[in-house]
Amino acid sequence: DVKVTQSSRYLVKRTGEKVFLECVQDMDHENMFWYRQDPGLGLRLIYFSYDVKMKEKGDIPEGYSVSREKKERFSLILESASTNQTSMYLCASSFRGGASYEQYFGPGTRLTVT
Amino acid sequence: EDQVTQSPEALRLQEGESSSLNCSYTVSGLRGLFWYRQDPGKGPEFLFTLYSAGEEKEKERLKATLTKKESFLHITAPKPEDSATYLCAVQGVRGSTLGRLYFGRGTQLTVWP
Numbered sequence: 001d002v003k004v005t006q007s008s009r010y011l012v013k014r015t016g017e018k019v020f021l022e023c024v025q026d027m028d029h030e031n032m033f034w035y036r037q038d039p040g041l042g043l044r045l046i047y048f049s050y051d052v053k054m055k056e057k058g059d060i061p062e063g064y065s066v067s068r069e070k071k072e073r074f075s076l077i078l079e080s081a082s083t084n085q086t087s088m089y090l091c092a093s094s095f096r097g098g099a100s101y102e103q104y105f106g107p108g109t110r111l112t113v114t
Numbered sequence: 115e116d117q118v119t120q121s122p123e124a125l126r127l128q129e130g131e132s133s134s135l136n137c138s139y140t141v142s143g144l145r146g147l148f149w150y151r152q153d154p155g156k157g158p159e160f161l162f163t164l165y166s167a168g169e170e171k172e173k174e175r176l177k178a179t180l181t182k183k184e185s186f187l188h189i190t191a192p193k194p195e196d197s198a199t200y201l202c203a204v205q206g207v208r209g210s211t212l213g214r215l216y217f218g219r220g221t222q223l224t225v226w227p
Contacts, residue, residue, distance in 0.1 A: 004157075031213035042219035043158075043201070050212045090157050094213045100146030100165065100205045103215055105157035 003027070004106035006091055012112045019078040021109050023091030030096035032074035033103060034058075034066065036087040043090070049074055050096055081113045116141040116206045120218035127192055127225050135187040135221045137202030147185050148215060149178050150201040158201055192225045199223070 007022035033048040045058030047066040067075045092103040150158035162171040164180040177188045203215040
C-alpha cells in the first residue's frame with residue numbers, strides 16, 4: 001500500500017511565524033507535490049519536485065518555499081505566515097516516467113494562522 | 115492551458131437513485147484522466163485512471179467512462195456511504211514528464227437514505 005504521511009493533522013501558528021510542513025512517502029516515488037485546498041477554489045498547486053534538490057513552481061508559489069534533500073521527503077515552508085495562508089495543505093507523490101501515473105495523497109494538514 | 119470542468123457542483127440523490135457526474139476537459143494530448151474520492155477533512159483517494167477514449171473502469175457501484183472531450187462517473191444504486199466529493203484530473207503531454215495533474219473543483223455528492 002502506498003503511504004504518504006504528513007507531519008501534523010492540525011497546526012495553529014501566529015502571523016509572522018516561520019512554518020514547516022513535512023511530507024514523507026514510502027513508495028520510492030520521484031515526484032512530490034504540495035497543494036492547498038480552499039472551499040470553492042479546489043486544489044491549487046504550490047510547488048512540486050521531480051527529483052532530489054529539484055523544484056518547480058506551481059500556480060501559487062508566492063509566500064512559500066520548498067526543500068527536498070532526500071527522495072522520500074518534501075518540505076513546504078511558509079517564510080512568514082499570514083492569515084491568508086490559513087488552509088488545508090495536501091502533499092502527494094507519484095512515479096515519474098513515460099506512462100501517466102496517478103498521484104497519491106497524504107491525509108492533509110489543516111493550518112490556521114491567527 | 116490544460117483545464118478541467120466538473121458538473122454539477124453538488125448533487126443530492128436518494129439511496130438507490132442512479133446518476134452520473136461529468137468531467138469535461140481541454141488538454142494538449144491526453145496522457146491520462148484520473149478520478150478521486152475525497153471525504154471531508156481527508157486527502158483525496160485514488161479511484162481510476164483512464165487512458166484513451168472508449169475505455170471504461172469499474173469499482174463496486176462506480177463506473178468511469180471516457181470520450182475525447184469528457185469523462186463520466188456513473189453511480190449505480192448509490193448508498194449513503196458513497197457521499198463524498200469526487201474529483202477529476204487530467205495529465206496532458208505538456209505536464210506528463212513532470213507528473214503534473216490539472217484538477218477540477220469537484221462534485222459534492224450527498225446520498226440520503
